[in-house]
Amino acid sequence: MKPRRWKIELWVLNFIALSYLALVLVVPMANVFYQAFKDGMEGFWLTFSNEDFRSAAKLTITVAAIAVPLNTVFGLCAAWVLARHRFPGKAIVLSILDLPFSISPVVAGLMIVLLYGRNGWFGGWLEANNVRVVFAFPGIALASAFVSLPFVAREVIPVLEELGKDQEEAARTLGANSWQTFWRVIVPSIKWGLLYGVLLTNARAIGEFGAVSVVSGNIAGDTQTLPLFVETAYKEYQTQAAYSASVALALLAIVTLVAKNILASATKSGEKH
Amino acid sequence: MTLSAHDYGKSRSPIALLLQLIGKVSIPAVVALAIISVMLFLPTVAVFQKALTENWSDIWRIATDSVAVSAYEVTFVTALGAACINGLFGTLLAWVLVRHDFPLKRVVDALIDIPFALPTAVAGLTLSTVYSPNGWIGAFFPDAKISFSRLGVGIAMIFISLPFVVRTVQPILMDLEKDIEEAATCLGANRWQVFFRVIFPTILPAILTGVALGFSRAVGEYGSTVIIASNLPYEDLIAPVLIIQRLEQYDYTGATVIGTVLLLFSLVSLIGINFLQVWGKRYEA
Numbered sequence: 001m002k003p004r005r006w007k008i009e010l011w012v013l014n015f016i017a018l019s020y021l022a023l024v025l026v027v028p029m030a031n032v033f034y035q036a037f038k039d040g041m042e043g044f045w046l047t048f049s050n051e052d053f054r055s056a057a058k059l060t061i062t063v064a065a066i067a068v069p070l071n072t073v074f075g076l077c078a079a080w081v082l083a084r085h086r087f088p089g090k091a092i093v094l095s096i097l098d099l100p101f102s103i104s105p106v107v108a109g110l111m112i113v114l115l116y117g118r119n120g121w122f123g124g125w126l127e128a129n130n131v132r133v134v135f136a137f138p139g140i141a142l143a144s145a146f147v148s149l150p151f152v153a154r155e156v157i158p159v160l161e162e163l164g165k166d167q168e169e170a171a172r173t174l175g176a177n178s179w180q181t182f183w184r185v186i187v188p189s190i191k192w193g194l195l196y197g198v199l200l201t202n203a204r205a206i207g208e209f210g211a212v213s214v215v216s217g218n219i220a221g222d223t224q225t226l227p228l229f230v231e232t233a234y235k236e237y238q239t240q241a242a243y244s245a246s247v248a249l250a251l252l253a254i255v256t257l258v259a260k261n262i263l264a265s266a267t268k269s270g271e272k273h
Numbered sequence: 274m275t276l277s278a279h280d281y282g283k284s285r286s287p288i289a290l291l292l293q294l295i296g297k298v299s300i301p302a303v304v305a306l307a308i309i310s311v312m313l314f315l316p317t318v319a320v321f322q323k324a325l326t327e328n329w330s331d332i333w334r335i336a337t338d339s340v341a342v343s344a345y346e347v348t349f350v351t352a353l354g355a356a357c358i359n360g361l362f363g364t365l366l367a368w369v370l371v372r373h374d375f376p377l378k379r380v381v382d383a384l385i386d387i388p389f390a391l392p393t394a395v396a397g398l399t400l401s402t403v404y405s406p407n408g409w410i411g412a413f414f415p416d417a418k419i420s421f422s423r424l425g426v427g428i429a430m431i432f433i434s435l436p437f438v439v440r441t442v443q444p445i446l447m448d449l450e451k452d453i454e455e456a457a458t459c460l461g462a463n464r465w466q467v468f469f470r471v472i473f474p475t476i477l478p479a480i481l482t483g484v485a486l487g488f489s490r491a492v493g494e495y496g497s498t499v500i501i502a503s504n505l506p507y508e509d510l511i512a513p514v515l516i517i518q519r520l521e522q523y524d525y526t527g528a529t530v531i532g533t534v535l536l537l538f539s540l541v542s543l544i545g546i547n548f549l550q551v552w553g554k555r556y557e558a
Binding site: 010013014016017018020021023024025026027028029031032035073074076077078080081082085091093095096097098099100101102103104105106107108110111112113114115117119120121145146149178200203206207208209210213214226227228230231234242243246249250252253254256257258260261 | 391432489493532536
């Protein structure tokens, strides 16, 4: 039996914690949907026939379609190398892997300009070969891939470490080649972690703002991604368009989180069997 | 002699050696190394190389001009404040989520991750509306200018760094055996003593790790802060926005020098967070 005073204190703590969450997070989140739908569905749907919106959505999806597979392949390779091998400088590689998380996205964009911009390291060569990276699609894809680079590796490394290499070695002893070992032994064991990593990569690649705004040039209908469309529309007092696009992006975040929670319970029930 | 040299060359030619080396190194290692070099290492070197094309006195002058110094002050002090507020309330939230039961607890728990998944432009947009004088929350504080001021920057930084402390403290609290607390209570400790002598020392490394992660994230934040700020120098101009302004004026050197300051900060904070995590595991086998 807990004393009565104890119970009141519990209530107070709950109240303070949840009020904080409401002020900082829940109210602003609810506001996204309220602002988008407050003038009815018509205004909301109107945005989706806006040419600039459509082209921004198309660009954003294309960028994700490039960044996500690239980072998935990289993440699997890096996770396997880092979880299965010991080599000098491993701690440094692990730290530098986290750089895209810790660095300002603006600096990430700056890096791309300094490498591929007109006066950058490869600028002369690119110009001679008529390839535009900065203020064009390749730059946006590079920036999105950079900021979402570590997610898959970060999710898969702990799973691989916990798994140990016994099963892999057993498969090899029984005559499986590397490819068979990968698809039949490793992938089935890491699938939930891998899937979550892919989801996070996708959410970040689609939502990236800072790095993309440095390298894109923000030309409506050409190099404007959805997050850039949101900011531009807001600045031009097209509040309805800004919030309609925000709803699309917020739904993406919610789907990602719901999937995360489903994956987490799938992993837990997998552990029980 | 010539014959043996010929034989030697045949069996150990550089190409054969190279092929042997590639045979030893696996394909995943090659892919991982190539992408880390091209995507992470090369760009980092490019920033330092560009900054160092200037001489030291110029670098110092650009890095410490008064607009830049005030931008660092706004960025670092506001971010530290936001991270510390989250240190306090994040710990409380983690505590409530682990130890208390209330309706919709799973939904609340899932909501914590929203700042990780929501595009920052959307966060900036809705925060600046909600905290503006006509907004849902701003209307309650008619005398305080929140949106389009440094206070707004702080709110945006609090938003984007909210999940870090909760998510670092939560697992430690879950692992904390209730037995230890009960033992302390049986030995005559009151609840404050149990908290400050038993629980707090155990979760302190996790709190500090979360605060450091949040601080580092808030310093670099651009999307939400640029939208909620008025971006006036000496008032609420943050360092990442200053970099963008310099780039828009084609001042690549200025942008790079300030970018280098932020990059150095990120590298130092990565090392610091590594140490905090090692310290947090000091009691583990």
